[in-house]
Amino acid sequence: MGKTSFTSVAYENLDDFVYARAVHPVTLKNGISLGGGTLYPEVNFTLPTMLITEETFDEVIRIYREIATGISERANVLGVPGFVAEIELLPPTTFHPEWGIEICKNVVDIIKENEAKNGTPGAVRITPVDIREGRDLEHMWHGRHWDNVLKTFEGSAKAGAEFLAIESVGGKDVHDEGLMYTDIGRVIFSYSSLGCPDMEKLWTEIVKIADANGVVPAGDTACGFANTSMVLADKHFIPEVFAAIDRVVAAVRTLVAVQVGAKGPSKDCGYECVYLKAITGTPIATEGRVAAVAHLSHVGNVAISLSDLWSNESIQHIRLLADWSEVCSFEQLAYDVRLMNEASKRGKETALLLRDLNADSDSPYNATAYILRPDVVLDISKKLVKVEDTYYKRAKAAAALTVEALRDGYESKKLALSEKEIKQLDKVSKAIDALPEDEQAFIADNIQNSKALRREIYDL
C-alpha cells in the first residue's frame, strides 16, 4: 500500500477522545477488541540476570514458560476481560531469530492453551529488538541485521504472535548527539531525514509480513529517542521543556508506521502515541504508574487517560513476597483496568471524569505530563495536520506548537515551570525560529556538521 497522508484529526470533539475507545478498533478472533470500549492489560517481562547462550537456552525457555503460566493463571483468577503478553526480545534472541521464534512459540502455546481451557482470551505481541546498531552494521536496509529482524517477525507471526511491534532506531545516534547539546535542529534532522524514511522502509516490510500471515502490524515507539530525553530530564540532565518538545516531534516519526499500514495498538512506551490516536484513530498501548518497576516518570496517571491497552513496560523475573514479579505487576494492571472499565460502564460522563482526574493529577507538575493532556493533544494535533505533510515541515511545526502550548500552560498557571526552564523554552523557541525554510539547506548543514551520522548506512 502507499503512504496515507493525514490532513484531519480522528476526533473533532474532545469528549469522544477517551481511554478504551478508538475510531478504528483492532479486534482479534478471540474477541479482544482494542479501542472497542474495554481497556485491557498488557504485561511485559524480562529475564533475570543471566547470559543467553546455547548452553543456557533451555533454562531461558523454562523461565519464559514459567512467566506465561503464572500470568495466565492470575488472569483467570482475576477474571480480566483478556490480556496481551508482550515479548520484548533481547539482542541475542534477535541476532539468532530461531531463538526468538522458539520463545514466542512457547509463550503463545501456554496462553492459547489457557484460553482454550479456561476461556480467558490472550494474545502475544512480539517485539524483536532493533539490532540495527553497532560497529558491524552494514546498512540500515539490507545485510545481516536487517535480515534477522525481518526473519524474527516472520517466524514469530507463524508461531502465533498476533501483534508485531518494534522500537526502531533509525536516526537514534544522531538524536543522541542532538540531545547532548539540546540542539533542536539536530533532533529534528534525526527524525525527519533519518527516522521517518527508515520507518517507511521498515514498516512497509513489517506490514507485508503481517498481511501474509494474517496478524496485526501493531506499532512503533520513539523509546530510544524521546524516552531518553524524558529520563535525562528526570535526572535534571536536560531541561524538561526540551523533553516535552522532543516528545511531540517524535510523534511525526512514530506516525509513519500507521501511514504505511500499521493498525495499532502502538507500543506501550511511545508516550507520543496519544498524538497518533488523535490523528489516526488507531488504538494505543500506554504505560504509567505500573511501569515504575522499569523506569520512573512524571506521567504515571495522565498516561492512562487515552489508553486502549495498559502496560507495565517491563519487569525483571524475580521472586517477590506475593509471587513472581510479573504476576504481581500484572495484578496491578488488572486492578487499574477494572477501575477504568467500571467507570466506562457507568456512562460517558463517569469515564470522562476519570480520564480528566488522571490527566489533571499529573499535568500541572511537569512539561511532558502537560503535553499528554487530552485537550492539549487534540489541540496540537488539529494544528499539526494542517501543516504540509513533509517530515521536516511537520517536525518543525510540532516543535513550534509544543513551545506555544507550554507557554500557554505556564502563562495560564496550568503548568508550573521554573525560571530556568522558561529560559530554556525561550532558547529552544529561538532555535526553532532560526531553522531554514529550505529543507535541502537544512539537510546539507546537518550532514556536514553531525559527527554521529554514518551517511552510507542511510544512502545519504
Place this chain on the structure above:
Amino acid sequence: MSDILATISEAIQDGDQAGTLDAVKSALGEGVAAQKILDDGLLKGMGIVGERFVAGDAFIPEVMMSANALNGATAILKEQFKAEGVTSAGKVVIATVKGDLHDIGKNLVKLMLEAGGFEVIDLGTDVPETDIIKTVKDNNADVIALSALLTTTMAEMRNVLAAIEAAGLKGKVKVLVGGAPITQTYADEIGADGTATNAASAAELAKQLVS
C-alpha cells in the same frame, strides 16, 4: 598570572571555546607553565562546571560545551605537556559490554571523566572482552569502565573480569562497572573495584582508585 588563569577558568565555565583558546595562548605567551594552565585554569573551571552540574544548576549541554573548550585547549598544549612531562589524571578504557547496544549512560560517564582530567578511550557499544583487553594492553590503561543496561548483558561483565585475570591484568588495572541493573553487591560478587549510581560519582570513584 592569576588574572590570565582566572580568565581561562571563566572561559571554560562559559563553554567559550574561542575565548579559552585565546586565553591559553596568552598564558603561554606570558610564559605560564602548561601544568599551571591545566590545573589552575582549565581543570579549575571544569571543576566548577562539574559542581554546578551535580548541584542541578547546569544541564549536560553546558558541560559538553565546557568539555569541548577544555579538549580544544589541551590539544594546543600537547607539545608543552610533553616538554614539561605533564600527564593526565589517568587513562580510562570505556565500553558497553558485548550484546548491549546502549550508549548514552556510557557517554555521560566519559564526559565526566574527561572533565575530571582523564584521557578516555571510548570503544563504543557491544564490545567483546578481547577488544577491551587489547586496548588496555596497547595503551597501558589505568581503569576499565564497563556499562550494561540489561539484566541479560550485565552478566557479560563477569566474562570481562575473567579475561582481565587470564591476561594477567588483575590488580594492574582498576575496573568500574555501571548501568541501571548494577548494584554494589553485584560489583563485589564479580570482583570489580567499584560501581557508582551516576556519571559524576563514577568520575570521582575513578579518581580515588588511581590516586
